[in-house]
Amino acid sequence: MNFDFAFVLVLATFVTGVAWLADTLLFAEGRKEVLLAAEQSADGQLPEEVKEKITRMSWWADFSQSMFPVLAVVLVVRSFLVEPFQIPSGSMLPTLQIGDFILVNKYHYGLRLPVLNSKVVPFNDPERGDVVVFKYPNDPAVNYIKRVVGLPGDVIRYQDKIIYVNGEPQMQDLLAKLPPRSPQTLLYNEKLGEVAHEIYNDVQAPNRTGEWTVPEGQYFVMGDNRDNSNDSRYWGFVPDEMLVGKAFAVWMHWPSFFSIPDVTAMRSIN
Template sequence: MNFDFALVLVAGTFITGIAWLVDKVLFEKARNARVSAAEAAAGGDLPTDAKEAVAQIPWWADFSRSMFPVLAVVLVVRSFLIEPFQIPSGSMLPTLKIGDFILVNKFHYGLRVPVLNSKFVEMNEPERGDVVVFKFPQNPSINFIKRVVGLPGDVIRYQNKTLYVNGEAQSKELLAKLPPRNPQQLLFNESLGEVQHEIYNDVQAPNRVGQWTVPEGKYFVVGDNRDNSNDSRYWGYVPDELLVGKAFAVWMHWPELLSIPDLTVAKKIQ
């Protein structure tokens, strides 16, 4: 079962907000009247603990009054500004490692209604080379992260472990053989137009060959770990409505619960 945090957050904010409003409209005035009457009878202000005893705020009202502002702020920040994610797999190596904690700009591609994910404010369109978080088309409850290589209308070809965009091979510069004596992986610097980033190719992995024409309103995405990535080459395109946001920074690396978080890896995502 996949835990839909966004749905729980929206529901929690709504429930605590309604409870707080109901208490304020229907019950707070009566409590204040009881406190005023008690102070009049005592001939002066009551101590704080005595006021609380007279007012008798119900637990659900006290809880909602405390939690609603917190949940509302978290909802706004997470839905419209920035959301943190943790990298669960190696499909974006060497750019992103398993256990990296990243920040995602939620408004870069437009503002969307929480849970429904429908866009109500248009902003930027994805560009070739962007690292994006999106809801997996075959199971929207799961978030994926990949790099955009194909825009609507592009013809993408992948052959001999080289990416072609509209018939033009994207240049690759060999940086290292890993390990040097008996290499299992090749580290390249790849150029996607003006965007340069590193990728891995596995020496032993079979060559994946295919050609795709990206439909309107959709994007073609691949992982930087080219021979170990479940991406558009296997399941198709990412519709615009499933985009979550643009990944822009790594702020921490914490691969295991018992390991020590590493904040020295903070960097901008290229």
């Protein structure tokens, strides 16, 4: 079973907010009345420790008062502004390494309600070449990250490991053969629209040929590690409502728990 952090965060914020509000409306005034009565009985000479005991909140109200503002801020930032993600696989090599921690702009494509993910305020549309995080259409509890290749209405063809957009091949320049003496991987610089980025092609991987017409309101996405990516070539398109946001920066590289986090890996994502 997948852990839905967004749902838990919304629920925790709601519960602590309601608890704090309930204490304020139902119990705070009663504590003041008890304190006033006690002070009158003691002719105003009530010790401070007694006053503190009388006005002390119950544990659940105190906890809610402390946690609600923190949870509310985290909810707003994570839902509408920026959310961190970790790269768990090599499908976006060489752009993103396994263990990269990235930041995703949640409002770039519009403001969406948490959990429901429905768009309430539209902003920009995805552009060709954007690196996007989205909910995997076959399992919305799982987040994927890929590069936008096809926009609504585009005809995408993949042949001989070259992308054709509406019949136009996307330029590739060979940068390196890895390793040089017995190449297993070819490093290319590819240009999708106005976005230049690097990709890997596996020398021994078979060519995959296909053609797809992108429906309205959906997108065709691919990984930069072309022969090692589970993407739109295999399971189809990404609906707009599945988009989470645009990846814009790597802020840390931490490949394993026992390694040392590398903050010098900070960089923008092209």
